[in-house]
Amino acid sequence: MADERAGLLPGTLEMLVLRTLLLEPMHGWGLAHRIQLLSRDVFNVTQGSLYPALVRMRRRGWVRTSWRATEKNRMARYYEITAAGRRRLEEECASWRRASLAVNDVIGPKWAVEDL
C-alpha cells in the first residue's frame, strides 16, 4: 500500500477526490480518470487505491453512494459529496493553502542549486 501512495502526500488523495466530486457525482472508474486529468498526470495514482479511500470517506460521512445507470445504461456505484464533505474540503483546502504558502516562503522563488 505504501508504494502507490508514494507519489502523494498523506491525505491529498481524499482532498483530490472531494474536490473532483464538487463538479458532479461520479463512479470510481470515472473518478480515477478525472483525478488523473485534473492533476495533469502529476500524481501516479494506482486506480485500486481509490476504493479503500472511498470506503474510508463514506464511513466518515463525507460522501454518500448510490447505484445508478451510466450513460451506456450499465449499473455503477456513484459517489456524491455531502455537506460534511464540503466542510471538510474547505478546511483541508484552507490549511493546505496556508501550509503551501508557508513552504513557498521558505523555499523562495525559483532557484538553482548552484546559486546557494
Added chain:
Amino acid sequence: MSALSDLGERLRALLMRRREERELAAELRFHVESETELLRGSGMSEDEARRRSLIALGGVERVKEEVREARGTGPLEDGVGDFAYALRTLRRSAGFTTVAVLTLAVGIGGTTAVFSAVDAVLLQPLPYQEPGRLVRLYQPDSSNLDERAYVTPVHFLAYRSRTESFEAMAAMRTYSESGADVGSGEGARRIRLLPVSADYFDVVRVHPELGRGFQRQDERGDGTGDPAYTGAATVVLSHRLWRELLAGDRSAIGRSLSMNGRPFTIAGVMPQGYVDPVAGEVDAWVPLDLGPGLLPRNATNHHLTVIARLRPAASLAQAQAELDVLGAALDREYPAAVGRHARLFPLQGEVVGSSRLALELMLGAVGLVLVLVCVNVANLLLVRGSARAREFAVRTALGADRARLVRQMLVESVTLALAGGVAGIAVARLAMAAIVALGAGRIPRLASLTLDVRLLAFSLTVATLAGLLSGLAPALRAARTQPGDVLREEGGATTGGGRRGRLRESLAVAQLALAFVLLVGAGLLLASFQRLHEVQLGFRTDGVWTFELNLPSARYDTSARARFYEDFARRVETLPGVRAAGGISRLPATGMYHLWGTVARTGPLAAEEGRYNEANHRIVSGDYFRAVGIPLLEGRLFDARDDAGVPDRVLVSRALALRLFPGVSAVGQRVAGGRRESEIVGVVGDIAVDNEGRASPHVYHSHRQWAGERLWTLTQVVATTGSAGTPLPQLRRVLADLDPGLVAYRPMPLVDAVGSGAAVRLFTLRMVVTFAAVALALAALGLFGVLSYGVKLRSREFGIRMALGAERGAISRMVLRQGFAMAAVGIGIGFMAALALSKLMTSLLFEVSPLDPRVLLGAAGFLAVVAAVAAYLPARRATAADPRSTLQAQ
C-alpha cells in the same frame, strides 16, 4: 462524524457484509470492464486490454483486501468473517467435520474426565493447615525399607520425646477397626472410635470447637479400659455424632456418655466436616493408652499409626537424619528390635497411596490418547489441506494475502477444535459419571468429583491448543506452496508421493505406534487381572457373610465372652440355610495383623532360640474353619475341650509347620509366640494374607483360652447354602434374642470384605481398556484416511498402469503393501516405546511380566488385523474404478 455514527457504520458494515462484498465485486467488475473497453478503443486486443486494466487497478483480490481493511471493522470483522467462512467450509465437508469433531470430543472429553479424577484424588491438597509439613512415620525392617510397617509404642514414645525436628507427633490406632456400642435396646448403635495420643489435635491443627482435646496424662489407662487400649475414660465427639446423639446440645461438655456400658466424660466436639487424614470418617476420639510403651517387651509390637508435623525450619531430610541417629541409639537399648528404624514419608502421598500409581498411569494413557487425537486431526487437516491446495493456489495467484490464508486455516482448525471442545464437555460429563460409578467407595475422595469451571477452562484450552497445533502445519504448508507448482502438478503430476505424502505417512505411523503402546498396556492389565482371579486364597467366599460383633466388657466378663461367642455360633448354625458359623479376630486376606515372633520349642529347630519367625496370630471361635472352608490337614480342630482350664493349644498353617518343623510332623510339637507357649494340636491349610494370594504362616488360638487376654471383637463368619439370599434378618433376630443391646456391625459378603484391593486394579483396567479401544479406533481411522487419500491422488497413475495392462490384483496388492509397511514400522516403534515404558507398569501388574510375549504378540496381531481392514477398503477402491473414466476426469 461522531463516534456514534462511526460505530453505527462499522456495525452496519458488519451486518451488511455480504451485500457489501457483492457490491464491491460488481463495482470492481464495472471498473475493469470500463477500463478494458477504453483500452480496446485504442486498438488493443481484448486479452491485452484486460491484462493492462487489471494491472492498472492493482489486482482485484488485492483491492478487495484493502477495501475490507479500510471498512475499519478490523480484527473483529476479520475474526467474524473468518469464523463464518470456516463454518461455511466445514459445513460443506460434513464427513470430515464429523470425524474431526468426534475425534476431538473423545480426546478432550476423556482428558477432562480423567484430569478431574486426578485432580480430585491427587492434586487437591489435604484439607489441613500447611499440609506439606505433615508426614507419616513407618518402622520398616532394614531388609525392606519401603515396607509400610506400623510403629511400636516403645519407639513412638522415644521418637516423640527425643527428637527436635517435629512440632508435634501423634500415634493412633487405625490398625484395626475399633468401635464401641453406645446406647441400649432399640437405640443401640455401634460407632467408629479412633484412639489417639494427646498431641493428635496439634498435628492436624484442628482442635475441638467445643471443649478441649486430650492431655498427656490421659494417655495412661487404669487397665479397665474398653477397648483395652483406651486411656482415660474421656471422649471427643464428631460434630455429626454430637448432633445425632445429643441433639447438638452445647451443655453436653463434661457430661457422661455410656460406651460399651462404661461411662466416658465428653471432653469436646470436633468442628463440622473434620475427617481424619488416615482413618477417614470417625465418630469419636478417645485417648490412646500408651502404658504398653513403657514395657521393653513391646519394642517388637508394631501396631501404631504415627503422623507428625515438621517444624517450619526442618526439612524432611533433616528430620530423617535425626531419626537415623536416634534409631542407632534405640538399637542398643532394644536388641530385639535391631534395624527397625523410622522412615518418613509425606502424608499426602501416603493418603493417596496405591491409587496414585493407577491414576498416574491413567493420566499417561489419556495423554497418549490426546496426542493421538492431535495427530489424527492434524492428519485430517493435512489431507484436506492437500485437497484444497488448488483453491489456495488460485487465491494466492489472484493476490490474496498469504498471512490471511494462514489465519483462515487456523481459524478453521480452532473452530473445529472448539466444536470438539463443546462436544468433549458432553463426553466428559458422561465419562465422569462412569468413573465415579466405577470407583465410588473404593478410590479415596473420588466421590467428591464434579465438573467445575477450571475444568471447563482446561478442556477448552486443550481444545484450542490441539486445534492450533494440528492446524499449524497444514496452514504453513499451504502458505509456503508456490501456486505455480500446485497448478502445474494438477495438470501433469501423476503420483501422489513427495514430501507431503511422507509427512502424512509418518503421522499415520506415529498413530499406530501410540495405539500399540496403549494396547500393550491394556493387554498387560487384562492378563494380570485374569491372574488375580485365579489366585488361590485358600478359603471360600461364596455364600459367606461377615459382621463384627462386640461384647461390651461392662456386661460381659471373660468367661461370659468366651461362652457367648460359642453359643451364638451354635445358635446360628441351627438356622435353615446356614452351613457353619464362627468368628475370627481378623478376616483372611485382609492384610498382616498381629504379626508376632514365633519360635519352635521342640523339634529340629528348637535349639535356634534366637531365630525370629513372624507369624500372623488369630483368635477363632465357633466353627470358623468349616465356615470359610479351610481344610484340616493333620490332627484335629478346636473343640470344647480347649478351654481356659487347660494348657494352651494352637492350630498352625501348613507353611508354619513346614518352616518350624521341617521333616517332622508338627502335631504334638510346641511353639512359643504371643507371650505363651502352646502345643500344636492340628495343621490346617494355608490361606492368603492379602488379596494378591501371598501365603503367610498363621497360628490360630482358641478364643475360649484367650478371652481373658484382652477384649476381642471377633468378626463373625456365617456360611450359607447360598440359595436363601442374605441371612442378616435371621441373624439379627438371633442376636436380639440373646442380648438386645448388641449390634451386628458392618455386615457384608466375605467377598466384598477381601476384594477391595482388587477394586483399584479393576478400575484402572477398565479405564485403560477403554482408552486402548479409543486409540485403536483412532489409529485405524488415521491409517484409513492416509491410504484412501493416497489412492485418490494416485488414481491417475493407477488408471495409466491398468490401461498399460497392469492387473487389478497387482495394484490392490501395492496399496495393501503400503498399508502393511506403515503398520509394521508403527508396531516396531510402538514396541520400542512399550519396552521403554515397561518399568512404569511393573508395580501395577500381578504375576505378569511387563514384556509378556503373549500380550506383545497379541497387540501386534490385533493392530495388524485392524491395519489390514483399514488398507483393504482403499485398495479395493483403487482398482474398482474404470481406468478410462479416471483418466478423462483429469
